[in-house]
Amino acid sequence: MNLVLPSLGFGIITASTLLPAAVGFTLQFSATGVLNIAFGAQMTFAAFIAYVCTQAGLSIWLAMAAAAVCGALASALLNRFLLTPFARRGTTFFGMVVVTIALALLVEYAVELIWGPLPVSYPLTAPGLVHVGPMSFTHSQLVVLAIGVVFAIGTHALLRYTRAGKAIRAVADNRDLARSSGISAQRITDLAWLVSGLMGGAAGVMLGISLSSVSYTMGDTFLLEIVAAAVLGGVGQVYGAMLGALVIGVLLQESAIVLGGAYAPISAFAVLILVLLIRPTGILAGAAKAKGVS
Amino acid sequence: MMPASEHVPASAAPARAADCLQVRDLTAGYGGPPVVRGISLGLGQGQVAVIAGPNGAGKSTLVKSIVGHLRCASGSVTAGGRDITNHPPEKIARGGVGYVPQNEDAFGTMTVLENLEIGGYLLKKRAVGPRIAEVMEVFPALGRMRKRHVSRLSGGERKMVAIGRVLMLRPRLLILDEPTAGLAVALTTELFERYIPALSATGVGVLLVEQKATEALRVADWGYILVSGQVHVSEPASTILSRPDIGEVFLGGSSSVLAGED
Ligand SMILES: Nc1ncnc2c1ncn2[C@@H]1O[C@H](COP(=O)(O)OP(=O)(O)OP(=O)(O)O)[C@@H](O)[C@H]1O
């Protein structure tokens, strides 16, 4: 019995969740040069916000929207009032990483304190399956897939075609030059963190849906996959992160089938290491600088 | 295509009317000992001033502290009569000061067209397109490479993008840090003999940091020679050009002569 194709479906769903997360993560890095280890914890936080919303009677999709907005605000505030002051004091790159690690732990403990250590789950409606060739999806998985596609197209449209999106790219490329062109770099950085927080928040809820459970450690576990996708694509490169999400998402699920669940992460990361050996700056490494959204 | 000025261009008048840019007693550096000390200079509307001097003299440091990329430890900078000392760079840009840095002068990850769009970031949305068309009329080469990524351009092509970008906002004061480095002879000549005079004719003040000082001084009103972070010579351009003793120091002669003199 061949399970490679059916598990491609799982891979695509994982990739759809991974995509907004990896893009958000990489966008934060390109906008401010901060590798935000707390990104996973922020996703968890948003996932629980959505849980609270569903408990209050909202549909899961409205709850996701609310969680995404909360994630966006939390992300922008975090950058403005925690990370920016540290950066102003001249905190080094690794110093900033440590700050975000501390933040990740804090958020995780806070979530555990508020909602407890036991996983919860969203009330998902009718589990009718939709078959696409050998793959089958639940309705909510299909919506997750659609949201992933919307995020991919939306990010592309934002960065390519809007004034604000181009300003984000300009600030990521050369902050000083962008400022000398009249761009308020602080405002644009806030915007970049809002957008990435929005994606992280939505991704947290999407993860909760595809895992059918929400626990206080789920974002942290997922962070490894986010980092893998981002690094695979070349950190700071948005299209690279999209491609990286697809590759890592599919690889994780395929290797779970072919090699057994326990080996899935190993094979995915083996591929990551292999790619980095051949292309040290990521799959999409081209003439574009590593830093800068291209 | 350049904006009409309300000011009468102050011809080569030696009077140091400094209504465009006035730097007084400026001291700045990178946190350690100051790199430039006690710099004073002035520039009138429609005037061209050249800053020359040996490598490491502090020319770039000086202009970076004028445009807000470096903090001035002391002294003051006024542009168009308004104090801009230690203002954030975006505010200085909004005040009509255009700056082309010596290095990293354009957005490498963006296309030529996008660079111009960012240059026109402060313009009204519907004014950006027409302004890009105007700038491309001045530099037709930009139109031909509009879709290309700046990181794939040659040094000279990239410099054109950088200058095109800064012209987008019609600055009243234009600060160019060694714009001809890496530029072909023909383009250098064109910059000095056509574009810069055209700009100053419309009342734009141009502050030009330049290694090719002789050529630059020919189109300039005033010349400053910076050595070890201080202004050693501040004379009308014609005077500097006519005095071989000064000329020799920085026009192909060894710059160590002046550097060692204090
Ligand atoms: N980012 C920096 N941090 C610390 N010191 C710097 C920095 N940039 C320049 N300097 C120092 O400041 C001094 C003046 O440098 P600056 O770049 O202003 O010289 P310059 O006159 O522009 O030279 P060039 O003609 O080579 O461009 C040099 O001694 C240099 O080492």
Ligand SMILES: [Mg+2]
């Ligand atoms: Mg210099």
